[in-house]
Amino acid sequence: MASDAHHAVEQAVQHGAQAAEAAGHGGGDAIPELPNFITALSHQFHDAPWAHWLHQWENLVFAWLVALILCTVAWRYSRRPATIPGRGQNLLEMLVNGLDQLVQGVIGHEGRHFTPFIGSLFLYIWLMNLAGMVPGLKSPTSNLNTTVALAIVVFCYVQWTGIRRLGPARYVSHLAGEPTDVVGWVLAPLMLVLHVLGEFIKPLSLSLRLCFNVFAEDVLLAVLVGLGIGAGFAIGTFKIGLPFQLFALPLVLIFSTVQALVFSLLSTVYIALMLPHEEHH
Amino acid sequence: MPQLDWQQILSQAISFLVLLAILRRFAWKPLLTMLDARRHQIERDLQQAAQGKVELARLQEEYAQRLAKIEDEARSKIQQAILEGKKVAVEIQEQARQLAYASLEKSKQTIELELAKAKVTLRDQMAEMTVDAVERVLRQKLDAKADRQLIDSVLDDLEREGARG
Secondary structure, eight states: OHHHHHHHHHHHHHHHHHHHHHHSOOSSOSSOOOOBHHHHHHHHTTTOHHHHHHHHTHHHHHHHHHHHHHHHHHHHHHSSOOSSOOHHHHHHHHHHHHHHHHHHHHHOGGGGGGHHHHHHHHHHHHHHHHHTTSTBOOOGGGSHHHHHHHHHHHHHHHHHHHHHHHOHHHHHHHHTTOOOSHHHHHHHHHHHHHHHHHHHHHHHHHHHHHHHHHHHHHHHHHHHHHHHHHHHHHHOSSOOOOOGGGGTHHHHHHHHHHHHHHHHHHHHHHHHHHSOHHHHO | OOOOOHHHHHHHHHHHHHHHHHHIIIIIHHHHHHHHHHHHHHHHHHHHHHHHHHHHHHHHHHHHHHHHHHHHHHHHHHHHHHHHHHHHHHHHHHHHHHHHHHHHHHHHHHHHHHHHHHHHHHHHHHHHHHHHHHHHHHTSOOOHHHHHHHHHHHHHHHHHHHHHO
């Protein structure tokens, strides 16, 4: 009895891994990944150059899809904003207002200027994270290229904000720890190196954190789907998978939101740290 | 895990920047402006409502004062009317009393006059009756003038005695 169960589980895992591998990239990659419609297309038309191109740029395609959805929703509900909002506009306003309050809570009244950047960043990352939960889609944020790109944008935006708000001289002084006395000036070169290093580490940590978290979520879903398929094949007469991933979906939903929030909030903090101190105190 | 691909990174960065530009222009700006406008409108409306409340309280107080004043005036007018009514009543009573007194006096005078007339008539009749009686008694005709004097003196005596008695 026990050996039967053990065999069934072993078979299920094997089936799951095979199913995930077959449906995914299938290049002998040990990490299971859920299939999306582009991988399916490229599997079907593996000789066609367009299928190859789509497969190569799938993250960008899914990012564009998310951007298109965002633009459509934004255009639909903010084209003619009504004073008494409808259901869709109300939901969008709730999000916009919440993000505005979040940014202003960190930066202060000056934060309103940065709300569009941070808000767009949050919505974009959030939807990209959630895309992994939709069958046939993929989270572009589970790819390091996407998160590195976003982190570089944040890095450039923060540095540009610093130079614009502080002026070039004060910007360098800020990076050198704003020395005011002899000790400060002596330590300035060291502080400069540390601060510059810190500024580069910030986007690195942002991109790696987001990418690996979302990647782990996708792997978790893929493993559970594979297990479900394996278990379904092993115990059922009907060859369908058991929906094991349903239990993990709420968790993925929460993690996706939290990761988007962490990325946006840290970006806000980096902007706040770069602003002149009298403005955000 | 794929390796870093600078083409992909650049494409993703540009995609985000384009998205940011579109959202900033078509979503964030109108929505934030509208939210601010609504916030200001709500503030203004609340302020107006508060002012309206104060104004209402002031008007209520003013109306209450005016009502109290009107009631006072009405009360004082009623009092005045009552006093005037009483005064008129007293005057009417006085007039009535005077009229009654005058009427009484007139009646008294009339009665006295009638009484005097009656007395005179009675006296004349009595005199005539007395003469007739005396004539019958004496069976003689006396001088009319002498009879009259005699009878008058008798009657005067009788009156005096009656007044004394």
